[in-house]
Amino acid sequence: MTTFSVLVIDDEEDFVTTLVNRLQKRKIEAQGVTSGEAALEALAKADFDVILLDIKMPGGMDGIETLREIRKRQPQAEVILLTGHASVETSIEGMNLGAYDYLLKPVKLEDLLVKIAAAYEKKSTQDKS
Amino acid sequence: MKRQLYRRLRLQIIGLTLVVAITPLVLLGGAIYNQFARAHEARIEDQMRLLANSQSSAVEVFLRERTNLLTMLVETHAFEQLANQAFLMDLFERLNRHSDQLGLVDMGVIDNTGLHVSYVGPFNLKGFNYEQQPWFGEVMTKGKYVSDVYMGFRLFPHIIIAVRGRTGEHQWILRATIDLDMLNRMVSTAQAGRIGDAFIVNATGIYQTKPRFEGAILDNSNIDPKAFSQGATIVTKKDQGAITYYFAGSWLKNKNWLLVIRQQTDDEVGGLLHTRNTVILIIALGVLAIIITTIFITNIVVRHLEAAHQELDMLSSQLVQSEKLAALGKMATGIAHEINNPLAVIGEKAGWMKDLLEEEEFKNSSNLKEYLSSVAKIEEHVERARKITHNMLGFARRMEPRLDDVEVNRVVDQTIELLSNHARIQNIEIRKAYHSALPIIASDQSQLQQVILNLMNNAVDAIGSNGQIEVATALENNHIFIHVKDDGPGIPKELQRRIFDPFFTTKPTGRGTGLGLSISYSIIAKLGGTLSFQSEPGKGTTFTVSLPVVTPEKK
Structure with missing residues (x-):
């Protein structure tokens, strides 16, 4: 089984740690950060296949800004927007900036895993071509 | 209240218009009649003066001729x-x-x-x-x-x-x-009309010729000759109740006799009466025409005004409804977003607990089953809450409808198919009555389907079991109508006003979010149509979707 790396960015620490634990338990290389700034540090250290990004993060960089940086630094990574606070406009903006998909919290882990797998699938086919 | 307002407005317009229109007409009519009467009177007076003059001259000549004859006889x-x-x-x-x-x-x-x-x-x-x-x-x-x-x-x-x-x-x-008879005959030729009189009185007012009606020669005429000055022919008037007497007197030049012509109103004035009646008739007809026209026009105007007012009322109530929906929608979105994050944490924590329970050390725990069922319950209720918040966000979502080519009958049919099993179990018969030639329209198929599904679900819930739902489509006035009619208990009058309000529901807790109808209302409004209902408690409810016929663009 191919493993791939996932970065979870969300200001809700409880959410990040738990989701990272659950992904790791499913043999996915997952890492979590709770701000846009921390995310940029993580991106500087390692490459990621799929990034889960919260759009609304109060204080510091918000999701859309973070997304722009991600697209600059690791354009190969597929980004899934995952938020409880989405307005339609920001979601559309995110999709226009090249996000792979958009999911509204709370999401069942099974559904999330399907999306992550699909995003990774897309990334791998693009890498090959 | 409103009807009273319009009745008062109608009376005010009619009253004011009538006063403004009729007053000048009556004044003008009165002035014309007055002018005419004065001219008529002057003409009568002229005629009488002329007659008195000529008659007195004739009598003068008569007397002078006879005097001259006698003078000639004594001279010769x-x-x-x-x-x-x-x-x-x-x-x-x-x-x-x-x-x-x-x-x-x-x-x-x-x-x-x-x-x-x-x-x-x-x-x-x-x-x-x-x-x-x-x-x-x-x-x-x-x-x-x-x-x-x-x-x-x-x-x-x-x-x-x-x-x-x-x-x-x-x-x-x-x-x-x-010969007094000859003099009488001569004077009486001036007795004009039906009751006109002519006679001669002497300087003290004694009849010298026989008056036409009352009195005889040598009776007192009750005329004061002093009122008629010497040498001139003048007319005096004497009013007695409704009758006005005109007297024209002319003094003879060679004898102090006064020749008097008498007329009275209802004889000489007959022509005037005719004129007056004509004027009154014309004014009356004019007034009648004005009244009829005024009432007619006022009714038209007020009716239009009333209709416009009603339309305005309807529009403003629709506006209020949509503003209410917008405000509530905004609030709902805020709440839903705030709840989504804690829900996500709860969901993840429960999931993590479930993951951990699969590990070896917990497998032997005597309470494993209890733990697992509790976690499952937590997940179930997170899912339930998620549905509510997502519905709320769906309600508030301002996504533009995606326009497809929609065959309304097919969409309705597919939707009924989704529900048919459920309905059959409840022993609810679904009848279809489709218009056979509906045009294909440009609309949002999935949103329309959501609305029809919602209306059908409500109908099924309203009936409970054993009943009938009739789904009909129709084409009228360039609009497609979809009627969903159930024979359930109907909506109580006091609740009818609130059924489109978000979070208003009559279903048991956990069964309905109270968002279905308000979402449906918004969707249909965005599609350019209207959603309305008619309900009679005890007989059932009919919801009607009306959609404008918008022809799809050719691709």
């Missing part, structure tokens, strides 16, 4: 000739033969002692002495005399003309009696 004959009875008789007969219009009844000669020396005529007056008669002295001094009507020796009203003759120093008198 000697006293002895005329005092001869036979000569006088011969002369009188010849005069009368010469003219039957002479109007002399008799003729006599009186000497300077007052003795009637010769006489021809119907009365036997020869031998009477006139010395004591008041006129005898007057003739002797003035030479000519025309009497007023008086009784005299014959005790019968008559008028005499007397002239003085002179033979040397001897003065004598030729006297003749005027």
Whole structure:
């Protein structure tokens, strides 16, 4: 089984740690950060296949800004927007900036895993071509 | 309340218009009539004045001719000739033969002692002495005399003309009696119309000719001749109740007699009455036309106003409804977003617990089953809460409808298919009555399906079990109508106003979010249509979706 790396960015620490634990338990290389700034540090250290990004993060960089940086630094990574606070406009903006998909919290882990797998699938086919 | 307002408005408009329109008409009519009446009166007065003048002239001429005749006789004959009875008789007969219009009844000669020396005529007056008669002295001094009507020796009203003759120093008198009938006839030709009168009075107001109606010669006429100045012909008026009398008087120039013409309103004024009636008729017809037109126009205007007001009311209630939805939607979105994050944490924590319970050390725990079922319950209720918040966000979502080519009948049919199993279990019959030739329209198929599904679900829930739902489509006025009719208990009157409000539900807790109808309402509004309902408690409810027929663009 191919493993791939996932970065979870969300200001809700409880959410990040738990989701990272659950992904790791499913043999996915997952890492979590709770701000846009921390995310940029993580991106500087390692490459990621799929990034889960919260759009609304109060204080510091918000999701859309973070997304722009991600697209600059690791354009190969597929980004899934995952938020409880989405307005339609920001979601559309995110999709226009090249996000792979958009999911509204709370999401069942099974559904999330399907999306992550699909995003990774897309990334791998693009890498090959 | 509103009806009263319009009734008052209607009365105000009608009242004001009538006053403004009718007042000038009546004033104008009155002024014209008044002007006409004055002109008419002036004309009557002119006519009467003319008549009085000409009549008095005629009488003057009549008297002057007779006086001149007698004067000529005394100038051309000697006293002895005329005092001869036979000569006088011969002369009188010849005069009368010469003219039957002479109007002399008799003729006599009186000497300077007052003795009637010769006489021809119907009365036997020869031998009477006139010395004591008041006129005898007057003739002797003035030479000519025309009497007023008086009784005299014959005790019968008559008028005499007397002239003085002179033979040397001897003065004598030729006297003749005027035919009073002839004078009467002459004056009566001026008795105009049905009740007009003409007569002569002397200086003290005594009738000298017979008036047409009441009174006889020598009666007092009750006319004050002093009111008529000398030499002029003037008209006076005397009002007696409704009748106005007009008197035109003209003094004779050679005799202090007043010729009077009398007229009264309802005779001479007949023409005027006709005119007045015509004016009144025209004004009445005008007023009637104005009243009818005013009421007609006012009714049209007020009806239009009322309709516009009603439409405005409807629009504003729709506006209120959509504003309410927008405000509640905003609030709902806020709440949903705030709840979504904690829900996500709860969900993840529960999931993590489930993951951990699969590990070896927990597998032997005697309470494993309890833990697992508790975690499952938590997940189940997170899912339930998630549905609510996502529904709320869906309600508030302002996504533009995606326009597809929609076959309404097919969409309705597919939606019914989704529910048919559930309905069959509840023993609910679904009847379809589709319009056979609905056009394909540009609309959002999935949103429309969501609305119909919601209406069908509500119908099924309303009936419970054992009932009937009728789904019909129709085409009218360039709109497609979808009717969903159930035979459930209906919506109570007091709740009907609130059924489109978000979070309003009559379903048991956990069964309905209270968002279905308000979402449906918003969706249909965005698609350019309307969602309405009719409900009769105890009989059932019909929801009606109306969609404009928008022809899809050719691709």
